[in-house]
Amino acid sequence: MKQVTAVAPANIAFIKYWGQKDKEKILPYHGSISMNLSNCLTTTTARFNKQVTTDEIVLTHYDGKIEILNPEESIKNKKLYEQINRIRNIAQRTESISIQTHNSFPSKCGIASSASGGAALTLALCKIFELNKYLTNLKKLSALTRLCGSASAMRSLCDGFGEIVVEGDKCYAQNIKLSDLTLVNIVVIVDPEAKASSSSDGHLLAETSPFFAARLGQVEQQLEYCKEALNHQDFTTLGTIIEQDCISMHSVMMTSTPPLYYWNHKSFIIMEAVKQWRSEGIESYFTIDAGANVHVLCEPKHLAELTEKLYATACVQDLIINQPCQGAHII
Numbered sequence: 001m002k003q004v005t006a007v008a009p010a011n012i013a014f015i016k017y018w019g020q021k022d023k024e025k026i027l028p029y030h031g032s033i034s035m036n037l038s039n040c041l042t043t044t045t046a047r048f049n050k051q052v053t054t055d056e057i058v059l060t061h062y063d064g065k066i067e068i069l070n071p072e073e074s075i076k077n078k079k080l081y082e083q084i085n086r087i088r089n090i091a092q093r094t095e096s097i098s099i100q101t102h103n104s105f106p107s108k109c110g111i112a113s114s115a116s117g118g119a120a121l122t123l124a125l126c127k128i129f130e131l132n133k134y135l136t137n138l139k140k141l142s143a144l145t146r147l148c149g150s151a152s153a154m155r156s157l158c159d160g161f162g163e164i165v166v167e168g169d170k171c172y173a174q175n176i177k178l179s180d181l182t183l184v185n186i187v188v189i190v191d192p193e194a195k196a197s198s199s200s201d202g203h204l205l206a207e208t209s210p211f212f213a214a215r216l217g218q219v220e221q222q223l224e225y226c227k228e229a230l231n232h233q234d235f236t237t238l239g240t241i242i243e244q245d246c247i248s249m250h251s252v253m254m255t256s257t258p259p260l261y262y263w264n265h266k267s268f269i270i271m272e273a274v275k276q277w278r279s280e281g282i283e284s285y286f287t288i289d290a291g292a293n294v295h296v297l298c299e300p301k302h303l304a305e306l307t308e309k310l311y312a313t314a315c316v317q318d319l320i321i322n323q324p325c326q327g328a329h330i331i
């Protein structure tokens, strides 16, 4: 096999993780739950490269801009190159690898490109190096995926809705089985520029927030409530918990030393608008990851109306409409 292509969706966390109890092992303090985003995809091709002795990762951004990822430039880049090395070592192989990867959506701005990128990269590498015991075992594959530097990448392996489970120093992903919850996620692009601090840098500051302990004290309960609401297809409870968790995580971010402000005044305009539209009967909820762009959740019956209202809001540059979808797979 000379070339392999994997596709992975980004995911939006309903109950988020922020902070790592082991920074080397990329081990979150607690579990998390997310939904995959059908129209925010990373497509990654891995090839053996006999011409050179070093690996190379070339990223094509959604706007066509091409970037050769420099391992010295950021922790995230370094971890991606380490992942190539790790998987090659597990396979006891020696070939250099060339990676071509493409994001269908803006990177580094709160839409989880590191999750889709990390999942697609890990899956493509396991396939090209023929690591079948990883390819057929989600627990094993997800534990390996995490080491790409992004724990949330584990959830991009799941179908539809995924969960990260943390048991002591073990951490893996599993699918959340649902009958048929029809949810829509609208990514509201208010600022497609890359954020100033990556989530990798941000995780390192979580413990400096006095609110972090309070978040840890509450999160297990929130995970349970979230799963219950998903199982009962109770959108009102689900949306309420999702908003609470988003505000809780951003409170930790904003009160860390130094403080991190991922959301901005444009994010707030959308958060306020969602609240207003909800009071008028268009049931929708917001959540925001480590970036200014806002994720709005609704049921399909309100999609057309919400889309119209969002496009009519001055700060909105674009919308990406997503449904839960298949997790990372080989094409």
Ligand code: PMV
Pocket: 012, 013, 015, 016, 017, 018, 032, 112, 114, 115, 149, 150, 151, 152, 153, 199, 200, 203, 289, 290
């Ligand atoms: O998995 P990382 O290191 O890219 O961090 C993800 C952090 C958040 O997106 C803010 C939360 C989450 O659980 O996805």
